Amino acid sequence: MLSYGLRSLHRPRASRSVLGALRSRPQPRWSSRCCYATAAQEASKLDYPSASKPYYVTTPIFYVNGAPHIGHLYTMILADVLKRWHQLKGSEAFLSTGTDEHGMKIQQAALRHEIEPKQLCDQNAAEFKRLAASGGISDDVFIRTTEAKHYAAVETFWRKMKSDITPHLGLYKGKHSGWYSVEDECFYPEKLVDSTIVPQTGQKIVVSAETGSKVEWVEEETWFFPLTKYRDMLLEFFDNNPTWIEPASKMGEVRDWVEHNLEDLSVTRPYQRLNWGIQDPDDPSQTIYVWVDALVNYLTITGYGASWDSPDAADKGMWPSDVHVVGKDIIRFHAVYWPAMLLALGLPMPKKILCHNHWTMSGRKMSKSIGNVVDPFDAVQRWGDDPLRYFLMRNGSLHRDTDYSNDLVHTVYTKELQANLGNAYYRVARPKGKTAWSTRSAVDAYCDGVFETHRHLNDKARPELHFTALDESLSRVSQDFAGLMDKHDIPSAIRGVTDLLTELNRFLSDTEPWHISKRAMSGDENATVMLNWVIFKACEALRIACILLQPIMPSKTARILDELKVPLEHRTLEWARPGLERNYGLTQAEIQALRRPDQYDTIFPPIAATEAKKPRSNSRDATLKHFAKRS
Template identity: 60%
Template sequence: MPRDSFVYRTHSASKNETVRGACPLWHATTTVEDFLAPRMGMPKLPAASGSPMALEQFPPHIGHLYCMVLTDVLKRWQQINGKEAILCTGTDEHGMKIQRAAAKEGMQPKEFCDINSNKFRQLAASADISNDFFIRTTDAEHKEAVRHFWLQLKHGLPETLGLYKGSHEGWYCVSDECFYPEDMVQPSIVPQTGKKIMVSVETDNEVEWVKEETWFFPLTKYRERLLKFYDENPGWITPAHRMNEVRNWVENHLEDLSITRPVSRLNWGIRDPEDSKQTIYVWVDALINYLTKAGYGAKWYSSTDDMGLWPADLQVIGKDILRFHAIYWPALLMALDLPLPKRLLCHNHWLMSNRKMSKSLGNVVNPFFAVQRWDIDPLRYFLMRNGSFSKDMSYSNDLIGSVYAKDLQANIGNLFYRIARPKVTAKWSTKEAVQSFRDGDFEHLMDGPKEDSEERFFSLNAHLDRVTAAFSEEMERCETGAAIREIFNLLRETNRYVSDTEPWNLVKNPEPESRLLLNWVIYNSAEALRIAGILLQPIMPTKATELLNELGVQADRRTVQYAHKGKDADYGTEAKPSSDKGRTKKWDTIFPPTPNASDSDAEVMEQLKAMLQSKTKNKMNQMAELLAMEARMGEDAVKKLLAESHAAEPQTEKPVLLVPYEAHHVRKYHTWMQDPSIQEATASEPLTLDEEYENQVSWREAHDKLTFIACEPLTSEGPRVGDPVRDYGAREESMKGDINFFLYPDEDEEDGHDDNLAGGSENPPRPRQRLVVGEVDVMIADEAHRGRGFGGGAVRALLVYLRRNLDGILAEYSRGSDGSDGSDGEGRRAETGGVTAAAAPPPPRLRGLMAKIKEGNAGSRALFAGLGFVQRGEVNYFGEVTVVMGWEEAARRAAEWEGGEEYREVDLRGEVEK
């Protein structure tokens, strides 16, 4: 349902130069699964009841926030370049999904839309979106624009190019609100129920066969005009490969477009003014919103009039609605001889830890909570930094925490306090340094170093000289991530510059030349911060303003024209405070600590400890040293060094929930096993989904194997008290990996060993007790949970489970391996013919545990070593090492773990307890 229509228009200083842009409306729909399929490039709002609790259960998607922020950043970028920009956002409120969702909630559609539309108003306000208008497709002015557009299609075109009425049947998708041709649908199966359905090849959403009488737009008549336009405007769509998708559809799948729905099936929408039995197709209604705030149907009616804000220079859309904007929309505009938008920007989708967000998976991120957790500017920074037009993007708190600590707290915040708020013993200030520049004290330094020993004092010059042009180039391409990377590199080099020049030592030297060099260092560093602050304003409007205020930069000197070295000689502040009192964690002023001790920045600092603690114990200074190391060695080299150091350190095991591997886990497990790195690590061949389901059944029924899915633990942040445990274990978002336990006959047991045999001619022999070995195999598929003790926690939990349930496990193994339950091993009772049968063999005894690990897998080797396993023998033919532990020792350790920590067994059929 929410439709975010962003129409921005920009005016340069010259009255003759105008730049117009548009970003789509947000579309609020009825299902969270569709969040990443925003109509008009913006979010679809989920269905929600009228109660506040229900609204919280179905919050807007983080993808909605991303598109809002992206369009807002592009608008603000135009503004700091001296141009006027206008942003229009709003909600799309018609369609079958809205009608069904409202009925399900027992509400009238308009009442339902009012509630959901307000959620998106709130989200825009929370995200600091500078929208000038908020449009709803239920607004009277929009309805009038649609009616005028519709009548022009009906009566203003030649008969062969205008609307015609006909009978239509085909595969219709309610979720996508469109028909699909026969070659774009395929059979599928609902994993939870086994129900056979037809789905869209593009979106995997269910389709249904529909036959009805509707009005048609002759889209096929516009094929050649569309292809000609694409040929003449090859850069119309960004990224370029999306143009190939569009051309392929037009050349191979184009059909005339059914653009009404019978009122008997869809009554929530704008009616055909001349045919009360037909409702205008929601996508035609929705697309016209771009024209509404430009004045179409009210202030102008054709391309011969003053069209106000139209055409747009830019429209921003999601990849799954590309067809509507790149084919339907231009064809409709061509029909009325209206100009097309000048450019389409097509972004990808956000995943939760590399998994599609959906209500059914329970992994939808509530952007309101995200804003509360991280504050809006750091969240805007992360979304713009990690956003992509070429691949889907991954969202997780771990990723945000790492970016927050490294990019914001250390690279910006701590650098600022090192330069502008030094300790009281460091007698320097940005005000004095800028004053030295203004007075011409640096004239003889401008030519560069005279000796090699002075090189370090001039190493920042090249970075300062290029950053604004490089940043601007990326922003003009709308590549916010690449633009941010330019700022990050500049500030990382500045951290290196400060570490190399050591101003804290220069200030101790009473020689005038040292004072001059000190001011030169502080001035260059301050310039880096000032330029970064100016360029970051569109991305972090509040934090960048705060930084510039702290530097004393005047409000009228914060445009791009001032973002060059030496362009501002009238800023700077005195060093504060006047004493050390209260200075602790001064960097917190701009970027406070993340919410709790388990956040990713703490994990980063743990990794840094071994490498950097010998140099400094200050957390932010450690991070600054990391940035300096990256500038010297390269980011990849430092990452490898830290990983090696971290792998050698003992890991703290994390709580883990183990649940039996069931059918509802298969789809995500199958996704894991498509990863080539996991295939290599597990020596597995890729299977089809059907084969994976067959394997699951086989493993579940096996007598010699236990397979558990390793999930996030039952915590206050997980399921609520009273939730079914099985439902939580079935949520794909909670799944992080798997752990297996295999039982094998002990290969070391000597053949013919009969110490346990007894009996004679009158009694059957008593079978000896066999020995078995258990193999442990753990895989943490979720990269965000590797190296954090999650695997160790899974092994601990498994060993505790084995200790508690070993007798039953071994008895099950015995029954399955030799039919000692009185059957023949295939479930048939053995016939004895009156002769006393041999006594059933006792359950085997578990001699010990083992695991096989790739020789180069330092993390797994450290994991098992930390749990007490020891290596046996050398590397085998397959490049594996075997680690072992006797069962008595394993049971002793499990008892210790159980005594020191809480381990619970929960019936899957039960509920989560307090």
């Protein structure tokens, strides 16, 4: 691990050696006209000819000045679901996440704790790694901006911004004055700050009108990126790619910012004021702006600065990314600053920016000072990683802030996971008592064509039953789910599967296979066919629902598919069609060998809603004590 003192920040030797090798090669230079035209041409189409590469999805790298919160976990899970979705479709996919470890906030936090910045970063980066593990995140790389390979990438990017672009489009040095927020690590225009009073102290301060963060007036000499020169190019790009940012409302906000608030961007801070960061390799009096440093991480992961560094490189690794997943508070950095810098260097743009809203509690923004922040580790411990993933993906939104509470999670848990998916599973795969059946026999009956000889399946004693009630839902659920997932409408996709499971439970209640089973056991051949028909249709609904829900709940769905003996290689979207899988299910002996579980051993065991609620009866009290003891 790298080690830096608070007052002395040295570049790692590895980055120097890499950069030395890069400097020894001839560097491409473009005229202003050539660079601008090439970038504009690429920006207009977002259709880059490149070798086949994995679907590359990124989370933001998370700032390590504080502990992780539920919003961090939500972002990780959202990106993880997208990765797993593409794997479900049969594609190779790659997920990156990590930590942003430079900047004024880190420097000040380290001073408050009287430790070196690197020590603070090591401690908090470990917490974000633990968060990814606890949330079941299948990240392929966890990048830290204090790594040597990232230094090399940033310094390569920085030198090209200085030397490979003509002066009026590249970096220039000047004096900057403006309102600066340490919390947001950015400057704000005069019209986007307001005066306010701190309620606790009565102190008058100036804050950002957007975020409410305190700002202070700063005057300093820095390097600038001429962002205003890229205004027309950005607007042209937005016009040619109207769905580049999702949802559309965020694209509207970004366009408005570019049209009305664009200013040249100060991309360094004086080293005397900020020494915890990557220094300008040619001007050690300056430290590279933390957001330039941070955004380059998406390139670092692809080998930029090591195996490639030019827009003409035949192999750019996984670049461009297929989607950047970001929160609404950092959309401007990703949708204005980042594309402008990529355009300046003629590099391909990311293919999509997916912007989500925030989580609130009791309708209020989560805040440590208010005390309404949700600890994600506590939430995972309480609900389990898969149920929490399910809730966050079901209730989270790209369009509006969403409220979080234990009662809300409990309602979803009991109604949709326990009473719907869990109930359907145990009704089909673990029948009670002597009214048993075999899921394997039901599948075999289908494979043997038994149902074809009973096309007019009916129960003479109960002619009102509709034994084909599930057919329509089974025929369309996978296609509907895929369409919604490809549109990034994960909540609606989940609801579609939930509706199928609700229909499945209704189908079982209507057909009552436990009654049909008794008649089949007495030798009624028609009842045997009807029983196998009902169980086969129920198995198919359960199998398809669990295949589709794998990106959302990978562990719970794997457990059900395992117990149904669905082959591992047949758990992709291609196999989520009725009647396709012909080799799964348990024999009656295997089912009988699986004991009916105690309620606390079920796939979704009972969990108390809120500790504040008093038990309504002695039995309830005993239940809670039993659960607490087992926990």
